[in-house]
Amino acid sequence: MERKILHVDMDAFYAAVEQHDNPVYLGKPVIVGGDPRSRGVVSTCSYEARKFGVHSAMPLREAWRRCPHGIFLPVRGWRYAEVSRQIMKILNRYTPLVEPLSLDEAFLDLTGSEALFGPAEQIGWEILNSIRSELGLSASAGLAPNKFLAKLASDLKKPGGFVIITKDNMEEILTNLPVKRLWGVGPKTEAQLIKLGIHTIGMLRKLNPDFLVQKFGEAGRQLYLLAHGIDDRMVVTGEDYKSIGHEITFQEDTDDREFLAGVLLWLSEQVARRLRRHFLKGRIITLKIRDQNFQTITRRITLKEATDFEEKIYREALQLANRVQWGLKKVRLLGVSVSGFDNRQSLQLELFEEPPASEDPELIRLHHTIDSLRDRFGEEIVSKGTVLQVKRRIGRRNAKDVFEPD
Ligand code: TTP
Ligand code: MG
Numbered sequence: 001m002e003r004k005i006l007h008v009d010m011d012a013f014y015a016a017v018e019q020h021d022n023p024v025y026l027g028k029p030v031i032v033g034g035d036p037r038s039r040g041v042v043s044t045c046s047y048e049a050r051k052f053g054v055h056s057a058m059p060l061r062e063a064w065r066r067c068p069h070g071i072f073l074p075v076r077g078w079r080y081a082e083v084s085r086q087i088m089k090i091l092n093r094y095t096p097l098v099e100p101l102s103l104d105e106a107f108l109d110l111t112g113s114e115a116l117f118g119p120a121e122q123i124g125w126e127i128l129n130s131i132r133s134e135l136g137l138s139a140s141a142g143l144a145p146n147k148f149l150a151k152l153a154s155d156l157k158k159p160g161g162f163v164i165i166t167k168d169n170m171e172e173i174l175t176n177l178p179v180k181r182l183w184g185v186g187p188k189t190e191a192q193l194i195k196l197g198i199h200t201i202g203m204l205r206k207l208n209p210d211f212l213v214q215k216f217g218e219a220g221r222q223l224y225l226l227a228h229g230i231d232d233r234m235v236v237t238g239e240d241y242k243s244i245g246h247e248i249t250f251q252e253d254t255d256d257r258e259f260l261a262g263v264l265l266w267l268s269e270q271v272a273r274r275l276r277r278h279f280l281k282g283r284i285i286t287l288k289i290r291d292q293n294f295q296t297i298t299r300r301i302t303l304k305e306a307t308d309f310e311e312k313i314y315r316e317a318l319q320l321a322n323r324v325q326w327g328l329k330k331v332r333l334l335g336v337s338v339s340g341f342d343n344r345q346s347l348q349l350e351l352f353e354e355p356p357a358s359e360d361p362e363l364i365r366l367h368h369t370i371d372s373l374r375d376r377f378g379e380e381i382v383s384k385g386t387v388l389q390v391k392r393r394i395g396r397r398n399a400k401d402v403f404e405p406d
Contacts, residue, residue, distance in 0.1 A: 002167075004110040004120035004143065005235065007150035008091065008127060011138040011159035013104035015046040017083050018073050020136045029054070029070045036064035036072045043075050047159055077372050078365040080104075083135065088279060090130050094123050099235045100279065103372070105154075107147055109235040124162055144170075148183050148231035170229045175202035182226045184219065192216075201227050238278035238341065245286070245337025246270040253292040253330035260331060262390035264321065265314050267336040269387060272310035275338060276371055281306035282338035285313055287320040290333035297324060306342040309363065313338060 010016065014032040019025045029049035033042040042063050045054045052067035063070065084103040091098045094117055097109035110120040117123050124141050131139045142153025144165040153163040156173070165173055179201060180190045196215070198204050204212075204227040212220030225231065246267045254260065275281065286300040299320040307313065317336050 001111070002145045004114065005145065005147055005150040006108040006110050006120065006124050006127070007142045007144075007147070007154040008087075008106055008108070008131075008139055009141075009151075009154045009158075010087065010104035010131075011140055012044055012046050012050075013137075014044045014075065014080055015049070016137050017080055018076075019046060021079070025071055029067050031060075031063050031067065031070045031072050032075055033060050033063070034072065034074050036060045036070075045070070075369075075372075077369040080372075081368040083137070085279070086135055087131060087137075087139075090127060090134065093130075094127065096239060097235050097237055099237055100277065107150065107235045110143075121164060124164075128160075128162060146229070146231040147233050147235070148226055149229055151183070152177075152181060165229075171205075174205075174227070174229060175200065177201050179204055182223060183231070184222060184226075189216070189219070189223075238280045241278065241280065241341070243284075243286070243337045243339035244271055244274050244278070244280065244282070245335055246274075247288060247333060247335025247337075249290075249333045250331065253332045255327045255330045257327045259390065259393065260321070260327060260334065261318060262386045263334055264317050264336065265310075266387045266390050267334065268310045268314035268317060271336055271338055272308055272313055272367070273371055273374070275308040276367065281308045281342045282340050283307075283342070284338065284340035285316045285320070286335075286337045286339065287317045288333070288335035288337070289321065289324070289326055289331055291329040292332055293329065294332070295329075296333075299324060302340065306340070307338075307359075309359070309367070311363070 015030045018030055018032060019028075025046075027048060028046070029052060030046040031042055031049050031054055032044055034040045038060060040060050042054060042056055042058045042060060044056050045063070049063075049067055049070055052070070054063045054067050054070065060072070064072070080103050084100075087104070088098060088100055088106065091106055091108055095108055095110055095113045097112075099107040101107065110123055113123060114120055117126075120143055124143050128139055128141055131137055138160050140154050140158045140160060141162045142150045142156070142165065143162070144150040144153050145167070149165045149170065153165045153173075154161075156163045177200060178190075179185055179193045179198060180187075182201065182204075185193070192215070193199075193204070198207070204223060207224070209221060209224040212224050214220070216223060248263060248267065283303050283306045284300055285303065286298055288296065288298045290296040301316050301320060303312070303316070313336060
């Protein structure tokens with residue numbers, strides 16, 4: 001059966017939130033990123049500012065030069081996270097199969113929703129209308145048989161557009177698009193393709209898959225499939241996870257406790273970040289240690305309140321580790337995971353949610369700021385000193401994400 005995948009992406013998200021919260025900015029070129037005299041970059045800008053050639057990631061000073069009358073505003077990460085939760089709640093009305101990709105976009109699998117709510121196309125319009133009427137914000141959407149096409153579609157008629165790709169119009173839509181629109185084609189692959197004389201998806205379609213594999217390895221097969229509009233990736237939701245964890249096998253076994261504690265902090269950060277990305281909070285924290293003789297112990301603790309705080313995860317995991325007197329034997333593998341998730345249903349019902357009293361709003365704000373910085377500039381942009389040292393020492397090769405789908 002053909003799937004119905006919807007991709008929703010907010011228009012000029014941070015800037016639109018600023019315009020909504022401060023209606024005097026409506027219709028004006030709003031540039032979010034900070035003081036235009038500072039060395040920062042533009043996070044995003046309103047469509048009014050885009051007319052002046054301003055765009056995300058441009059140095060603020062350059063944006064100021066192009067748009068001297070622009071309204072330059074600081075990034076209020078916490079506020080965008082709050083609005084994001086409201087958006088996700090609207091999406092959750094139509095299916096539990098919602099996969100948030102970032103604060104302002106998500107995939108929905110509406111295949112099973114049609115029996116309850118009517119055709120997917122109608123659901124798509126209802127979602128866009130609800131986002132407009134309830135939150136006062138504009139979004140774009142794409143509906144297609146898979147994730148790749150749905151995401152591509154939502155971008156075709158921004159802002160405020162809704163594009164539907166079907167088997168029948170797919171080829172026509174893809175043919176003249178540049179190859180960089182394919183998922184996974186970055187500047188490097190794009191340059192290679194152009195060197196081969198391949199500029200559009202249509203040109204890529206004509207190529208033999210073996211030739212692409214020969215040129216690009218496994219990625220070549222992916223290119224071939226995407227160019228033909230084939231993408232089997234599932235919509236993955238928080239509920240597909242029983243636990244979210246991160247573990248690492250050391251290249252050399254170690255009993256250096258200070259180093260191990262640093263690794264634990266790093267693992268806790270990774271786990272917390274992924275929890276937040278999936279809007280999950282867990283009650284059970286599990287520590288896993290494998291020693292040089294391949295003996296594995298796991299210890300777990302159940303908290304009173306579910307958390308997505310790296311500080312809490314780290315503190316509990318460290319206590320568990322100290323209790324088993326870790327480091328007496330050299331450690332080969334270390335892992336941290338969080339499970340026992342709060343029911344996501346409650347997330348949908350708490351319309352006026354406030355953080356639990358035990359959670360420091362300042363910390364929540366800090367986490368969101370750090371998460372969005374990392375989404376934008378990569379992991380290295382903010383790192384606690386210890387974590388950075390640990391990362392340098394272990395490299396990335398051995399770390400792996402562990403999650404257990406049902
Ligand atoms: P996008 O969806 O890429 O951009 P947008 O929503 O501002 O505009 P549109 O989708 O209409 O083209 O990113 C969502 C938010 O993520 C954006 O509002 C700000 C933030 N962001 C950055 O902070 N830095 C970046 O380089 C990008 C691309 C986005
Ligand atoms: Mg957007």
